Amino acid sequence: MSTVSVNQFRDNLERLVEKAINNHEPLRVTRRTGEDFVVLSAEDWEREQETLYVLQNSDLMKQIAASQTTHRRSKKAVDLFY
Structure with a gap:
């Protein structure tokens, strides 16, 4: 900055x-x-606010973590075939 x-x-x-x-x-x-x-900018401020909201919402953070785990597992499964 x-x-x-x-x-x-x-x-x-x-x-x-x-x-x-x-x-x-x-x-x-x-x-x-x-x-x-x-x-x-207003756009950047809004993005910051959205990020803070997500980070402060434990349910959303759990959903994100679960999605990342699912993505990693499915990527490993796909890699086995190629």
């Missing part, structure tokens, strides 16, 4: 926002008060 000062951010707002959106790279903006903030 790149970091810029709030003054740099203000002076280059359009370019830095476009870069964050187009490169899917969050940008940390530092303030003199120490209260930094992060700029990222």
